[in-house]
Amino acid sequence: MLAPPWLESLLSASFFTVCPTHSDTPRSECNMFCLDCNKDAFCIYCRSSRHQDHSVIQIRRSSYHDVVRVSEIQKVLDISGVQTYVINSARVLFLNERPQLKAPTGKAVSHLCKICGRSLLDPYRFCSLGCKLEGVKRNGDAIKKEEEEEEEEEEEGGSYEGSQREIVQDTPPSPPRHTNSRRRKGIPQRAPLGS
Template sequence: MEQIPEVKEKMCALAPAWLQTMLETKFFAPCEDHLNIPRNECNMFCADCSENSSAFCIYCRGKNHENHHVIQIRRSSYHEVVRVSEVEELIDIKGVHTYVINSAKVFFLNERPQPKGIGAAAGKAAASPFFCEVCSRSLLYDFRFCSIGCKLTRIKSNGDAMFVLGEHERNRVEGENAGRLTNVSKGGDGSSAPKEARLPLPSLRPRHRNRKGIPRRAPFF
């Protein structure tokens, strides 16, 4: 059913048009244009292209999406995730549960199946006081949604959340990114002290020990 213009205009004010397309896209299929090349899975999505944009591989990115906002989709436990750093300048993910995987903060794209039955996992989930407002999935911390898909569903139902970055959030993200660039230019740790004044890191190489000499017998008396 096609949305009426007033509802569609309100949705665009709360969430970007490409977000729904990304959530409905099937990823990790082999790229038809690069079937004979390794690492040809379609795990990229372009936020700058039209709403009809589809998944593409890393080789298509360099050819058709140079200087675009490209988002790489990754997998965790067979479910699609996205790194926060790749979308924090595009959408406001406030209220979405985030996790740290491989030292990077990520979030899930869509709702995941929940464990059924009574057992240790179900008992642990029941002990948590936090739940997703849309699918009632148990959460580890005080967040409103388990995925950005659930947040978008909530926006469609009553509009009490939004993905569009406000001026304050946009300034915060730009300031954090500028701080990261400053840290990198200063050596990665944010310190402005000269390199000569920094203490050297302890070596992780094992100490070399001299081999024992040739054993000699004691003389007989």
């Protein structure tokens, strides 16, 4: 997943605050985010006046945490590996990591978030979009480090592939496999039970 330029802004935006422009109107909470403008959250009235033809996603709340519907975000972002949940009949995912109060006790947890260690219900890798972004960054740093190490090896003499070839050539051949030339014939029979 290459992180689009708007993703970090989305994850750091403050949602569900009162819109400064439309504070005197009902439903003026900032729960929209424009992927084209890549700025702060805004309300439904701002959307109709300033973001009519833009790509906008709506943020929702679940247990005091920001979520986005899978049907909206998967059109613009690769969300594979992120744990999803069904809330109010809609499949959603969390924007950011949620603190885990206690480590689960008495149960064996087989799936954990690769970044924060939160237990996951299914074999996903991340608990939120924020954790996936962090995982992508870490993976990118690891790849960059590997490339730098390979470049250093090339400068020190010989390519990486050449050094791999030498290792393979120095390894002694494995012993030949012996096949059993005497195979059993028929079905083995057990001794009858005595009376």
